[in-house]
Amino acid sequence: MRDHLKENRLAQNLLKHPLAALAFAATLTVAPAAEAMTIFVSNEKGNSITVIDGGSLEVTATVEVGNRPRGIALGKDHRHLYICASDDDHIQVLDTESLEIVGTLPSGPDPELLVISPDGKRLYVANEDDNLVTVVNLENGTAMAEIPVGVEPEGMGVSPDGKTIVNTSETTNMAHFIDADTFEIRGNVLVDQRPRFAEFTADGKEVWVSAEIGGTVSVIDSETLQIKKKISFSVPALQPEAIQPVGIRILKDRSKAFVALGPANRVAIVDAQSYEVTDYVLVGQRVWQLALTPDETQLFSTNGISNDITLIDISRAKARKSIATGSYPWGIAIKP
Amino acid sequence: MLTRYLATAGFILAALTVPLSGPLSGTAAAAALDLPIVFLTRAEEPRLPLSFVDPVVEDPGVWGARLAIKDNQTTGSFLGHTYELVEVTVPADGDAATVFAEQRDAGRHLFISDLPRDDLLAIARLPGADDTLIFNDRVADDDLRLNTCFAPVFHTALSRAMRADALVQFLVWKKWTDLFLFAGSTDGDQAYAEAMRRAAKKFGARIVAEDSYAYDPIARRTDSGHIQVQRQMPLATQKADDDYDVMIAVDENEIFGEYLPFNTYAARPVAGTHGLVPSAWHRVQEQWGSTQFQRRFTQIAGRWMEERDYGAWLGVRAIGEAVTRTGSGDVATLRAYLRGADFALGGFKGVGLSFRPWNQQMRQPVLLVNKRVLVSVSPQPGFLHQRTPLDSLGYDEPETGCALQ
Numbered sequence: 001m002r003d004h005l006k007e008n009r010l011a012q013n014l015l016k017h018p019l020a021a022l023a024f025a026a027t028l029t030v031a032p033a034a035e036a037m038t039i040f041v042s043n044e045k046g047n048s049i050t051v052i053d054g055g056s057l058e059v060t061a062t063v064e065v066g067n068r069p070r071g072i073a074l075g076k077d078h079r080h081l082y083i084c085a086s087d088d089d090h091i092q093v094l095d096t097e098s099l100e101i102v103g104t105l106p107s108g109p110d111p112e113l114l115v116i117s118p119d120g121k122r123l124y125v126a127n128e129d130d131n132l133v134t135v136v137n138l139e140n141g142t143a144m145a146e147i148p149v150g151v152e153p154e155g156m157g158v159s160p161d162g163k164t165i166v167n168t169s170e171t172t173n174m175a176h177f178i179d180a181d182t183f184e185i186r187g188n189v190l191v192d193q194r195p196r197f198a199e200f201t202a203d204g205k206e207v208w209v210s211a212e213i214g215g216t217v218s219v220i221d222s223e224t225l226q227i228k229k230k231i232s233f234s235v236p237a238l239q240p241e242a243i244q245p246v247g248i249r250i251l252k253d254r255s256k257a258f259v260a261l262g263p264a265n266r267v268a269i270v271d272a273q274s275y276e277v278t279d280y281v282l283v284g285q286r287v288w289q290l291a292l293t294p295d296e297t298q299l300f301s302t303n304g305i306s307n308d309i310t311l312i313d314i315s316r317a318k319a320r321k322s323i324a325t326g327s328y329p330w331g332i333a334i335k336p
Numbered sequence: 337m338l339t340r341y342l343a344t345a346g347f348i349l350a351a352l353t354v355p356l357s358g359p360l361s362g363t364a365a366a367a368a369l370d371l372p373i374v375f376l377t378r379a380e381e382p383r384l385p386l387s388f389v390d391p392v393v394e395d396p397g398v399w400g401a402r403l404a405i406k407d408n409q410t411t412g413s414f415l416g417h418t419y420e421l422v423e424v425t426v427p428a429d430g431d432a433a434t435v436f437a438e439q440r441d442a443g444r445h446l447f448i449s450d451l452p453r454d455d456l457l458a459i460a461r462l463p464g465a466d467d468t469l470i471f472n473d474r475v476a477d478d479d480l481r482l483n484t485c486f487a488p489v490f491h492t493a494l495s496r497a498m499r500a501d502a503l504v505q506f507l508v509w510k511k512w513t514d515l516f517l518f519a520g521s522t523d524g525d526q527a528y529a530e531a532m533r534r535a536a537k538k539f540g541a542r543i544v545a546e547d548s549y550a551y552d553p554i555a556r557r558t559d560s561g562h563i564q565v566q567r568q569m570p571l572a573t574q575k576a577d578d579d580y581d582v583m584i585a586v587d588e589n590e591i592f593g594e595y596l597p598f599n600t601y602a603a604r605p606v607a608g609t610h611g612l613v614p615s616a617w618h619r620v621q622e623q624w625g626s627t628q629f630q631r632r633f634t635q636i637a638g639r640w641m642e643e644r645d646y647g648a649w650l651g652v653r654a655i656g657e658a659v660t661r662t663g664s665g666d667v668a669t670l671r672a673y674l675r676g677a678d679f680a681l682g683g684f685k686g687v688g689l690s691f692r693p694w695n696q697q698m699r700q701p702v703l704l705v706n707k708r709v710l711v712s713v714s715p716q717p718g719f720l721h722q723r724t725p726l727d728s729l730g731y732d733e734p735e736t737g738c739a740l741q
Contacts, residue, residue: 110628128628131410150414151407152628170625171653171682172411173660188414190660194625194682213680213688239725241687263686 037293038096038335040081041302041309042069046326049083049094054293054334057311057323063099066092071113072331075138076120081333084111084125091125091136096335106143108134113197113331115156115165117180124165126153133167133176135183145183149176157198157207164222166207168195175209175218177225187225191218196245201272202252210245210259217245217259219275229275233261233268247289251296256314258299260287267301267310269317279317283310291332302329368416369665371408373652374439375401376459377450378426386556386594389707391639397450397473398423399637400645404652406636408659417659421652426455433458440464445667448651449489450474450644460486467667469674471654473647478531481695481731485738490674490696492650493643498730499614500531502702502714503584503607504539505728509716512581513541516604518573518596519586520549528586532608539719543584545576549592569599578602585610611706614714617646618705623713626684650683650698654691657681675740685713687726695738699726 037054066085150172192214244262284303587593593610680688
């Protein structure tokens with residue numbers, strides 16, 4: 001990822017000098033310029049993946065996939081997009097170049113959200129029906145473990161060092177910290193109602209867990225498993241019930257974090273050092289999931305009811321553009 | 337039934353084998369607690385729906401409690417809290433108060449009441465009820481929210497006023513405000529009709545005509561029965577001519593309501609107990625993550641979840657949530673938490689559910705269903721309230737004589 005970033009900046013600089021760029025391109029086999037970025041959006045009701053060119057922000061393809069696609073994630077080498085086909089009870093694998101479905105993986109019933117281990121070798125997926133987290137070996141495509149957790153597991157996070165998996169259970173209202181070697185639960189942290197999403201900071205020291213019905217984000221110390229801070233949100237003229245935090249993204253330097261607020265139709269911007277909410281950006285209706293561009297200058301939100309995604313300029317804290325997708329956009333992943 | 341019961345027992349065992357390893361820091365409590373919850377119902381004949389499509393439900397209620405106790409057990413297994421569901425059925429000729437007192441004397445303090453009105457009143461009035469919590473999953477009577485309130489009793493069932501308000505809000509939102517109230521003659525029907533009158537007045541609709549159904553009940557199974565229905569229903573419903581927008585049908589006991597849609601004198605839609613129905617829960621609802629909830633229920637019960645199941649589920653889960661958050665099994669501690677501003681229960685209806693402290697009625701959105709799909713959910717947009725839009729449904733604090741402390 002770091003290397004890509006460097007190449008990105010290099011390529012951008014080179015673009016200002018066309019001749020140099022030409023010379024450079026000749027020596028470089030892969031030159032992932034920012035414009036080469038591709039955005040994948042799962043459409044929950046559309047049963048499809050919308051593919052958007054990151055440069056032109058135009059939809060370039062709509063790929064028919066399995067029933068009720070929700071959580072999506074890219075593999076480590078970005079060749080494959082893993083799709084929770086919730087109503088088909090498995091995970092589909094989409095080739096991000098050919099845009100063909102090239103395989104399916106076991107997941108247990110009704111997979112909703114998944115994460116890939118930092119080494120790219122494993123996939124962790126929550127099965128809401130069976131109160132289990134399934135561990136899939138991506139090298140041979142088999143389920144290698146099932147871990148019993150609380151009722152209706154949903155959110156999945158994995159620490160940057162790959163050693164800890166965090167799962168949130170929506171009815172038990174806990175974040176379960178699971179040892180990735182032994183698959184034993186190391187501890188359970190009670191958070192507010194209906195925890196939907198878990199996100200580690202890049203340094204691995206904190207896990208941020210959103211509670212949809214509780215209306216809060218709990219910042220958990222990943223060592224002590226104590227809640228360091230509970231972040232609340234408030235938007236003038238909006239009923240507190242409408243504020244339902246779901247997706248979270250945190251900048252690598254932990255300067256800012258972003259929280260999708262569901263039917264509040266806004267993305268909150270949080271100072272990730274002081275935990276103060278600094279801004280609310282109006283996007284589309286029922287905003288659930290978020291994705292950062294690799295250079296962390298832009299954020300995209302999926303707006304389920306509006307059938308679109310919104311591009312937010314991070315430095316200006318402004319929504320810049322909406323892009324129409326398929327029906328009920330849910331998950332989002334960005335390929336550099 | 338036995339196999340189902342064994343399946344449930346298996347689930348419970350499976351839930352108990354969840355690893356209890358690891359430090360529990362950050363969690364509410366580590367002290368072990370045993371929490372028996374008594375599900376109290378009465379042996380009754382099942383209600384026969386007029387439509388053969390609707391199942392005859394032999395045991396509405398208990399499966400909701402069984403599902404919720406499983407949910408509580410899974411959560412409790414991480415905290416050292418052990419939940420047990422004690423199922424007690426009062427015989428058809430038995431005395432509910434006696435059965436309640438036996439359970440109470442055996443040291444059980446947490447009750448789900450799946451009992452009819454008279455039984456609920458009998459147990460709530462017992463002196464020994466003071467140190468218990470009783471969750472009413474069934475009785476909708478408004479007077480139990482208006483002037484006959486009891487400190488131990490929490491209502492997870494909708495009141496009739498909440499149903500009527502939810503329906504009329506939707507009709508007003510549609511601008512279908514002229515209503516023809518067509519009600520049966522039972523006490524329940526009369527009470528529901530009164531709730532409809534109140535709702536119309538509250539939200540600016542008008543009852544432009546009223547009539548009652550005066551014919552004899554029609555057997556659900558009669559050869560060529562439709563011929564009579566087709567002739568009788570237009571006659572029975574012509575009082576308002578076609579000078580109204582929606583017929584409000586009130587027939588809680590399945591005597592005639594199912595026959596009204598498409599058989600009314602005027603070409604008008606039907607809503608109320610039939611047609612478009614306000615309901616706490618229905619199979620058609622799969623929003624707000626309830627797909628799994630519906631599936632988990634159907635898996636253990638072998639049928640769809642009824643409103644009483646949902647009410648029982650809410651009661652058992654409300655107890656579980658209060659125990660988890662307070663780390664206590666003490667009745668006074670739980671009651672204070674349940675009544676407080678911090679209590680919020682996820683009930684698969686998009687917002688946290690809580691109790692109104694003045695009458696201990698659970699605030700909840702009301703589904704509007706037509707048996708095939710979810711049509712809408714109230715409160716409707718634009719119906720505001722200074723506390724929460726949910727308090728636009730049912731009796732608000734200044735309207736009641738109940739001021740539970």
